[in-house]
Amino acid sequence: MRKFIAALAAAATIAVAAGAPAAQAETRLTGSGASFPFPIYSAWFKDFSATNSDGVTVDYQSKGSGAGIQDLVNGVVDFAASDAAMTDEEMAQVQSGVVLLPMTAGEVVLAYNLPEVAELKLPRDIYPEIFAGKIETWNDPRIAEANPGVELPDTPITVVVRSDSSGTTFNFTSHLAAIDTAFAEEVGEGKTVQWPSISRVVKAPKNDGVTATVMQTPGAIGYIEYGFAKMTGTPMATVENAAGEFVAPGGEGGALALDTAEFDTNMRAFITDPQGAGAYPMATFTWMLFYKSGQDEAKVAAIKDMIEYGLTTGQESAEELGYIPMPESVIEKVRAAAEQIGASS
Known part of the structure; x- marks a missing residue:
């Protein structure tokens, strides 16, 4: 288990060649951003680089959604990734335009370290107060x-x-703010927020950093993507949804939550508090971000091949790696939106 965390931390950059020296590669794509989808993107990019017939390789640096968006704005990557869909203001900073594509989805879970507690239920009026620093001991x-x-x-x-700066934080705090007005006023929502200034709040980078810190700290609780908890064996709380049901992560609840999503014209959807019966309360799509224009034809072709891989073969590994397979209706919308990505004239 700990080896998995160490491997993720050490493998912050994926650089996989298609079974041949890098010098033979025809096209190299570089990307950066969200750590939330890092395990599944790692598997995708490794397999895509190894199996495509055009010698395309993909290098992806897991550094957080905010940093990925900034890299895209600065023009230092070929694509980026974020668990928080770009805002209109962020998109306006990219001169060549941006295409947002939801490529996978997952659940934000509350991982905890209480060796003597095998199962833990947390009501929706309790866990926002835990993260606001208002509930101090586990036997409250x-x-x-x-x-x-x-x-x-x-x-x-x-x-x-x-x-x-984290898309996982954006999705988690958006949910907490939606269900707790005091949390919304005192902590707020966003990729970064003002957490309570108390000694019991510990900060760690990326999903793997939070996972490792929770595993190493008795009495800890943290928010991470489900796949990180699944692959490390970290216990996860069962949480109460809007319908008053306690729903465990990893079942059908995530897909039921995604069913409530409504996309805008930029393929953005925000699911802050799904209302359906059986829905897991913290589920989100996660996006790859691409330039609409300005890249050469070879790079555009490679990008579209990578996208198609993710929408087809890549989806087959989603559940095993702790992610939610994309509904076919969403895949078709993503495939259509990807046609906006074009070569420079």
């Missing part, structure tokens, strides 16, 4: 009431949050 009466028969320790709660 309100947590105990939701977990009858569970021996909760008097261990102090250590809240682990992201230290970098």
Whole structure:
């Protein structure tokens, strides 16, 4: 388990050649951004680089959604990735235009470190207050009431949050702000927020950093993508949805939440508090970001091949790696939107 975390940290950059020296590659694509989809993108780019017949290689640096967007704005990558769809203001900074494509989806989960607690339920009026620093110990009466028969320790709660500009933070805080007005006013929502200035809040970079910190800190709780918790064996809380149901991550709840999504003309959808029965309350698409124009024909062709791989072969590995397979209706919309990516005239 710990080897997985170490491997993710060490492999912040993916650089995979298609079974041949890099010098033989015809086209090299570079990207950066979100750590949320890093495990699945790592698998995709490795396999795509190894199997495509045109010698295309893909290098992707996992550095956080905010940093990826900035790299795209600065023109230092061929594509970027973000769990927070770009705002109109961010898109306006890219002179050649931007095409946003949701390429996979996942769940934000509450990973915790309480070795003596195998199952933990957290009501929707409780977990926002934990991350606001208002509930300080695990045996708090309100947590105990939701977990009858569970021996909760008097261990102090250590809240682990992201230290970098993060799409995972954007989605998590957008959900908390949607269900708790006090959290919205006191902490807010965004890729970065003002977490409580208390000693029990610990910051760590990227999803793998939060995962590792939770695993190493008794009494800790942090928000991460489901696949990171699944592959490390980190316990995850069952959380209450808008319908009053306690839903565990990793089942059908994520797909039910995605079913409520409505995309705008830029393929953006925000699911802050899905209302459907059985829906997991924190599910999100995650986007790849591409220039609309200005790239040469070979690079555009390689990008479109990479996108098609992700929409077809890539989706086959989604569930195994802890992600939500994209609905076919969404895949068709993404494929149509990808046609906007064009070579420079």
